[in-house]
Amino acid sequence: xxxxxxGLVFREASGRIVAALxxxxxxxxxxxxxxxxxxxxxxxxWSREGPPRDAAAWLYRTAYRCAVDTLRRRRTxxxxxxxxxxxxxxxxxxxxxxxxxPDERLRLIFVCCHPAVALDARAALTLxxxxxxxxxxxxxxxxxxxxxxxxxxxxxxxxxxxxxxSFEVPEPEAWPERLDAxxxxxxxxxxxxHEDAAGSGPHFNYAAEMLEITRVLAELLPHEAETAAMAxxxxxxxxxxxxxxxxxxxxxxxxxxxxxxxxxxLIADARRYLERAVLLRPRAPRVLQxxxxxxxxxxxxxxxxxPWSEILALYDELxxxxxxxxxxxxxxxxxxxxxxxDAALAEIESLAPRPxxxxxxxxxVRADLLCRAGRCDxxxxxxxxxxxxxxxxxxxxxLERQRAALTE
Amino acid sequence: MQxxxxxxxxxxxxxxDLESPxxxxxxxxxxxxxxxxxxxxxAGSGLKDSTAATTIRTAAGKQTLHDxxxxxxxxxxxxxxxxxxxxxxxxIAVAKKVPLxxxxxxxxxxxxVPG
Numbered sequence: 434x435x436x437x438x439x440g441l442v443f444r445e446a447s448g449r450i451v452a453a454l455x456x457x458x459x460x461x462x463x464x465x466x467x468x469x470x471x472x473x474x475x476x477x478x479w480s481r482e483g484p485p486r487d488a489a490a491w492l493y494r495t496a497y498r499c500a501v502d503t504l505r506r507r508r509t510x511x512x513x514x515x516x517x518x519x520x521x522x523x524x525x526x527x528x529x530x531x532x533x534x535p536d537e538r539l540r541l542i543f544v545c546c547h548p549a550v551a552l553d554a555r556a557a558l559t560l561x562x563x564x565x566x567x568x569x570x571x572x573x574x575x576x577x578x579x580x581x582x583x584x585x586x587x588x589x590x591x592x593x594x595x596x597x598x599s600f601e602v603p604e605p606e607a608w609p610e611r612l613d614a615x616x617x618x619x620x621x622x623x624x625x626x627h628e629d630a631a632g633s634g635p636h637f638n639y640a641a642e643m644l645e646i647t648r649v650l651a652e653l654l655p656h657e658a659e660t661a662a663m664a665x666x667x668x669x670x671x672x673x674x675x676x677x678x679x680x681x682x683x684x685x686x687x688x689x690x691x692x693x694x695x696x697x698x699l700i701a702d703a704r705r706y707l708e709r710a711v712l713l714r715p716r717a718p719r720v721l722q723x724x725x726x727x728x729x730x731x732x733x734x735x736x737x738x739x740p741w742s743e744i745l746a747l748y749d750e751l752x753x754x755x756x757x758x759x760x761x762x763x764x765x766x767x768x769x770x771x772x773x774x775d776a777a778l779a780e781i782e783s784l785a786p787r788p789x790x791x792x793x794x795x796x797x798v799r800a801d802l803l804c805r806a807g808r809c810d811x812x813x814x815x816x817x818x819x820x821x822x823x824x825x826x827x828x829x830x831x832l833e834r835q836r837a838a839l840t841e
Numbered sequence: 842m843q844x845x846x847x848x849x850x851x852x853x854x855x856x857x858d859l860e861s862p863x864x865x866x867x868x869x870x871x872x873x874x875x876x877x878x879x880x881x882x883x884a885g886s887g888l889k890d891s892t893a894a895t896t897i898r899t900a901a902g903k904q905t906l907h908d909x910x911x912x913x914x915x916x917x918x919x920x921x922x923x924x925x926x927x928x929x930x931x932x933i934a935v936a937k938k939v940p941l942x943x944x945x946x947x948x949x950x951x952x953x954v955p956g
């Protein structure tokens with residue numbers, strides 16, 4: 434087996450094994466370190482004898498033994514430390530060849546996305562522990578230096594250990610708040626992947642992880658409308674990725690994308706998740722967001738008119754359950770097409786600008802509307818504000834082209 | 842585990858008079874809340890106004906006495922509970938029910954030494 438193939442085996446097994454160990458030993462560092470030890474032993478053993486039939490089970494058993502050894506060693510070292518006495522390890526039999534690896538990933542997701550964990554660390558921690566991404570990869574996806582991200586992960590793990598974050602799936606009464614924290618984490622994580630329209634950049638693999646994690650979550654919580662909706666949203670958006678950039682590497686806005694280039698099977702997959710979500714709670718915010726994606730993805734050819742009226746109606750409904758500046762901004766785009774540019778501009782100007790000052794789409798949408806209203810000077814200023822914020826090349830090229838068209 | 846719940850409010854809403862309507866009302870709520878907590882509550886009390894506070898600051902090993910609280914802010918530390926809870930979620934559930942005025946905060950801090 435090549436080392437690349439081994440790496441793939443390790444990564445695929447990682448989430449389940451780390452989750453099982455973490456929930457058994459209530460210690461994230463111990464779980465991660467033991468899994469790393471098991472991988473190191475596997476490299477050595479498998480190069481001699483070849484990999485075993487069930488590589489994941491082998492890794493789990495080995496990691497489990499490493500964890501127990503570490504705990505025993507710690508106990509001898511700190512015989513009198515009272516806090517270590519709680520790890521009653523002796524009574525538990527070691528897993529044998531036939532012990533299935535318990536699926537504790539849901540627990541681990543709830544631990545990583547606990548509201549007591551810093552918001553900017555939750556997504557990174559989930560990607561690290563549940564998806565098994567390397568710190569280096571996550572740092573690249575979040576456009577952070579690796580030591581900065583590593584520090585953030587360490588702080589988050591320390592907080593979880595020291596504040597006594599529970600390793601249980603929360604009680605039903607805490608459910609709405611906690612599930613929302615999980616889904617917002619995934620939204621942030623996916624947002625990072627989605628910003629990069631070309632998909633050739635560092636986010637490319639990371640979007641695949643988002644497909645996987647939303648699939649797992651929808652499978653583990655089959656009766657929650659918003660987990661199914663989240664799985665649908667990520668699939669609809671990923672399905673359109675091939676059409677988001679033209680041959681020159683310039684971003685193509687949604688309404689100008691050729692539906693023929695969209696990935697049919699992913700859209701079909703997304704629709705199945707959305708159908709389930711709609712049966713459960715058709716008016717939940719994320720279900721409405723998924724429905725907006727579905728309306729776009731129903732378009733078959735560029736000759737067909739874009740479904741602006743339907744989109745606007747869905748945004749009107751969304752506004753009733755989630756009234757925030759970003760929903761209003763997105764709604765304004767549809768409003769411009771259905772009721773005219775002036776109505777949309779009035780709506781945008783009524784938004785408090787300050788919280789959106791750093792929000793690239795705010796300036797991009799505003800620039801486009803101002804330009805269409807014939808207010809060229811203001812549009813130029815808005816394009817400059819957008820260009821000052823843009824981080825990826827496809828978006829930059831598109832904005833530059835729009836701006837250049839204004840000055841011609 | 843043991844957790845300290847630190848209660849921060851703008852003390853001006855109670856005024857200096859312990860028998861002001863606002864102070865009496867909140868006190869009654871705390872008494873009811875403490876009764877409800879039962880064995881979960883290990884200790885707790887309100888604190889006198891931050892004007893009664895004295896702070897010893899140490900800078901470069903040298904101690905100086907100051908009149909007033911450690912941190913000047915819009916909200917002041919006005920009381921605490923020490924509770925026993927199995928984990929953070931349980932502590933959060935207890936802390937969410939701490940009687941509080943319209944604006945304020947409860948900080949949850951685990952004790953260093955496990956109880």
